[in-house]
Amino acid sequence: MTTAHAVDAVRRAEAAADPHLASRPAGQDGPLMLRAAAGLAAVVAGEVRRRRGRLYGARVVLLVGTGSNGGDALHAGARLAAGGAQVTALLAGPRAHAGGLASLRAAGGRVLPGAASSGGPDRPGHQDDDRGRAAGASSAAEVALSGADVVLDGLLGTGGRPGLDAAAAGLVAAVPPAALVVAVDVPSGVDADSGELPRDAAGRPSCVHADLTVTFGTAKPALLLPPAARVVGRVVVVDIGLDPAALGPAAVEELDPEQAALLWPVPGPQDDKYSRGVLGVVAGGDTYTGAALLCTTAAVRAGAGMVRYVGPPRPTELVRQRLPEVVPGAGRVQAWAVGSGVDPDDDAQAGPLAQALAAAVDDGVPCLLDAGALPALAARVRAGGPLDPEGTAVLLTPHAGELARLLAELGREDGERVERSAVEERPLEHALRAARATGAVVLLKGSTTLLATPDGRVRAQTDGPGWLGTAGAGDVLAGIAGVLLAAGLAPFDAGALATAVHGRAAAVASAGGPLHAEAVALAVPGVVAHLLTRREWPA
Ligand SMILES: NC(=O)C1=CN([C@@H]2O[C@H](COP(=O)(O)OP(=O)(O)OC[C@H]3O[C@@H](n4cnc5c(N)ncnc54)[C@H](OP(=O)(O)O)[C@@H]3O)[C@@H](O)[C@H]2O)[C@@H](O)CC1
Ligand SMILES: Nc1ncnc2c1ncn2[C@@H]1O[C@H](COP(=O)(O)OP(=O)(O)O)[C@@H](O)[C@H]1O
Numbered sequence: 074m075t076t077a078h079a080v081d082a083v084r085r086a087e088a089a090a091d092p093h094l095a096s097r098p099a100g101q102d103g104p105l106m107l108r109a110a111a112g113l114a115a116v117v118a119g120e121v122r123r124r125r126g127r128l129y130g131a132r133v134v135l136l137v138g139t140g141s142n143g144g145d146a147l148h149a150g151a152r153l154a155a156g157g158a159q160v161t162a163l164l165a166g167p168r169a170h171a172g173g174l175a176s177l178r179a180a181g182g183r184v185l186p187g188a189a190s191s192g193g194p195d196r197p198g199h200q201d202d203d204r205g206r207a208a209g210a211s212s213a214a215e216v217a218l219s220g221a222d223v224v225l226d227g228l229l230g231t232g233g234r235p236g237l238d239a240a241a242a243g244l245v246a247a248v249p250p251a252a253l254v255v256a257v258d259v260p261s262g263v264d265a266d267s268g269e270l271p272r273d274a275a276g277r278p279s280c281v282h283a284d285l286t287v288t289f290g291t292a293k294p295a296l297l298l299p300p301a302a303r304v305v306g307r308v309v310v311v312d313i314g315l316d317p318a319a320l321g322p323a324a325v326e327e328l329d330p331e332q333a334a335l336l337w338p339v340p341g342p343q344d345d346k347y348s349r350g351v352l353g354v355v356a357g358g359d360t361y362t363g364a365a366l367l368c369t370t371a372a373v374r375a376g377a378g379m380v381r382y383v384g385p386p387r388p389t390e391l392v393r394q395r396l397p398e399v400v401p402g403a404g405r406v407q408a409w410a411v412g413s414g415v416d417p418d419d420d421a422q423a424g425p426l427a428q429a430l431a432a433a434v435d436d437g438v439p440c441l442l443d444a445g446a447l448p449a450l451a452a453r454v455r456a457g458g459p460l461d462p463e464g465t466a467v468l469l470t471p472h473a474g475e476l477a478r479l480l481a482e483l484g485r486e487d488g489e490r491v492e493r494s495a496v497e498e499r500p501l502e503h504a505l506r507a508a509r510a511t512g513a514v515v516l517l518k519g520s521t522t523l524l525a526t527p528d529g530r531v532r533a534q535t536d537g538p539g540w541l542g543t544a545g546a547g548d549v550l551a552g553i554a555g556v557l558l559a560a561g562l563a564p565f566d567a568g569a570l571a572t573a574v575h576g577r578a579a580a581v582a583s584a585g586g587p588l589h590a591e592a593v594a595l596a597v598p599g600v601v602a603h604l605l606t607r608r609e610w611p612a
């Protein structure tokens with residue numbers, strides 16, 4: 074499990090690991106920063122050697138802010154300079170970390186003012202009121218950046234307010250596209266706890282886009298969460314000796330293959346189709362027949378003990394033709410997956426959908442509610458309050474637009490409007506709110522899929538390629554997650570595991586090119602087999 078901890082928890086663990094942290098005089102840096110910098114330098118050196126054969130002569134540019142994040146970059150730069158790299162530090166503010174500066178200079182690195190407007194260390198002019206306005210980099214900075222092989226982003230770390238000021242934005246704008254961008258601890262500008270990306274006046278994300286983020290002690294939530302997860306690149310965690318007990322529980326988790334393999338239900342000799350779990354599917358209808366096929370195909374391919382399909386004659390006939398394993402009509406099930414491709418105004422599907430919801434609420438039968446089933450849930454919650462999370466096992470699988478509509482429906486009496494764009498900008502806030510308001514686990518789909526429970530647990534999975542954003546992919550996810558619910562997994566586990574396998578199946582189906590939703594469903598058995606036999610995802 075990859076885990077991320079909130080900034081407050083990290084600060085407490087740092088203070089516990091180094092009792093002298095607060096009292097050490099400027100220039101005398103403690104073991105935590107020195108370990109962080111050593112780990113950072115080792116990762117960067119390894120990456121440079123992999124790319125260009127050797128560290129010697131590599132041009133490394135450090136973007137340095139006023140805090141300890143800049144200190145990490147400067148100390149790491151000193152180590153890289155000692156290894157033969159040509160290191161130039163560009164200072165974004167009126168001051169920089171004293172110990173880091175001394176160490177870089179001693180190792181032969183150069184220190185230059187970064188911004189044209191503020192003038193750097195000798196001409197203090199940095200100010201807060203220029204945040205968001207573009208100021209150019211100094212011409213020396215532009216020259217240094219134009220030839221950079223690697224850029225270390227040490228502008229802002231966990232002490233940064235979201236967004237880049239004009240000086241920082243000017244430097245970031247001058248980073249050449251070919252340079253490897255390594256973020257120190259977090260890409261500067263992102264909100265480290267929420268993963269939100271502030272925007273500049275033109276509406277563009279005001280943050281660094283990294284190829285690689287080297288983070289210290291534990292990942293920070295933004296490294297796993299949407300929307301920031303798309304600007305962090307590969308994440309490497311450097312151990313700096315923080316005590317896990319002092320860090321406390323994770324704020325965000327991501328399933329790794331080891332965890333996924335442990336969770337995936339494997340039938341034993343005593344099992345039969347019923348003990349493995351029967352999934353009832355209410356999907357599609359006379360209009361969207363494809364959803365019926367995709368959801369049931371995914372359920373069959375994900376290893377259901379049995380799949381029952383409930384729907385009008387046309388999609389039922391199509392499912393019978395294509396999937397002889399699927400049993401038509403309602404019956405006893407261990408879980409329901411309802412709503413994918415169901416038109417909320419489809420009278421034929423309204424009855425089965427309401428029955429599945431009632432079975433979930435009244436009898437605790439696990440239930441996944443997708444797309445067309447979400448309005449019925451909103452109505453139920455408006456009438457009777459949130460579901461009891463202890464007594465029900467309900468998983469909601471909206472995309473951003475559906476989550477916005479669900480929240481608007483829940484707040485209808487208060488005249489609440491929720492825009493899709495607000496959910497996309499602040500997904501964590503909205504997913505947590507929906508989970509609390511409904512009493513269900515919320516799985517918010519996207520390039521990074523977010524899961525939130527009513528009591529505030531959070532997972533995020535970034536497993537699938539962009540090609541997965543294609544019609545019907547959500548129906549496939551519902552089928553996989555439904556099978557896991559029927560096998561007895563809790564909604565939080567079923568949702569995260571299904572998302573991970575769905576994303577990896579998409580990667581296999583894509584092989585770097587376009588895919589169609591059915592191909593994702595067809596790839597599931599191979600991905601699960603690879604996972605169970607090798608404890609890793611297929612390459
Ligand atoms: N503590 C430890 O044990 C360890 C810490 N470590 C490292 O320290 C990092 C945290 O360091 P930090 O607390 O100094 O914060 P950091 O983000 O570098 O700088 C913040 C400064 O910048 C300023 N500022 C803020 N927002 C701004 C903005 N938007 N635009 C412009 N300026 C802005 C603000 O100054 P102000 O403007 O308020 O005067 C503030 O003082 C952490 O991420 C990790 O890398 C590691 O070495 C491991 C051990
Ligand atoms: N850019 C992307 N990168 C990776 N996965 C994506 C991306 N966009 C969408 N997805 C995934 O594709 C699926 C789309 O589901 P959904 O929006 O319900 O589509 P549909 O209703 O057509 O089935 C979700 O699992 C989502 O997480």
Ligand SMILES: [K+]
Pocket residue numbers: 142226227228229230256257258259260261
């Ligand atoms: K940074």
